[in-house]
Amino acid sequence: MAEAKKTDPELWEEVKEEVKESDKGGDPGQWSARKAQLAVQKYKKRGGGYEDDGPDQDETDLHEWTEEDWGTKSGGESGETGERYLPKKVRMLLTEDEYARSTKKKKNGDGQYVDQPDDVKEKVSKIKDGGPTKEMLMERAEDLEIEGRSSMTKDELLDAIEDATDENGRKKGSENALQGKTKEELYDMAQDQDIDGRSDMSKDELIEALNKQSSSNLSDYTKEELYEKAKEQDVEGRSKMDKGELAEAVS
Structure with a gap:
């Protein structure tokens, strides 16, 4: 569905954030059809509009939000x-630095809605409006230490970033990503990797053991074995990667 162009994009971003974190129309942090409708109503009430009015404008925003x-x-x-x-x-x-600065500014605010740092706000707006530039992708690839990034196309960079991040957008296997999991989830991961002594470990000890296991496991693979894993994961550009690049791509 084509997106309706808004007359006040900054107001729309502010309204989205407010409704997202409110308890009206659903739990805080959870989207719903009702929240989408409330956002459109609040946007219009504050003077926001669309460049081309039409019967599908509200549907467009509903689709955008629920998807x-x-x-x-x-x-x-x-x-x-x-x-x-x-x-x-x-x-x-977003790089880890950009996300951390955005979070820090939100924590320091007095109210529920706190604006993002200007540079992060501009980057987020560009990503939403037209997608990421190659420069943005290269910056994030460097942040994730993706090997071979300098020779990748824009599509290859995006694929590599998707492969290197988890369902929440953090680097796979990173300490931060593991910190976000419960002790039970970490235990299940340790069980899958057959880590000795896992039943007696605290959450921090499980994280440390999983980090060590992740680092040591791939170093034991041959280049051919890593290539097969990359093939199973449909890693693009795998035929041109050396052993280190293959290990990074499948980790």
Whole structure:
């Protein structure tokens, strides 16, 4: 469905954030059809409009809201973690520094809605409006330490970033990503990897053991074995990768 162009995009972003974190129309942090309708109503009440009025404008916004996977990088509730709710594609493409600064500013605010740092706000707006630029993708690829990034096309960079991040937009296997999991989830992961002594470990010890296991496991693979894993995961550009690049791509 084509997106209706709004006359006041900044107002729309402010309204979206407010409604996302409110308890009206659903739980804080959870989207619903009702929340989408409330957002459109609030946007119009504050003077927002559309360049081309038509019967499908409200439907467009409803579709836009219900189709996006909003959340935080930790996977927790914004009210508890102080993080900002963002669509998955935005969380995935913001560098750790950008996300941390955005979260810090939100935590320091007096009210529920706190504006993002200017540079982060501009980047988020560009990603939402026209998708990421190659420069943005390269910056995030460097942040994720993706090997071979300098020779990748825009599509290859995006695929590599998607492969390197988890469902919440954080680097797979990173300590931050593991910190966002419950002890029970970490235990299940340790059980899958047959980590000795897991039943007696605390959450922090499970995280440490999983990090060590992740680092050591791939180093034991041959290049051919890593290539087969990359093939199973449909990693693009795998035929041109060296052993280190293959290990990074499948981790």
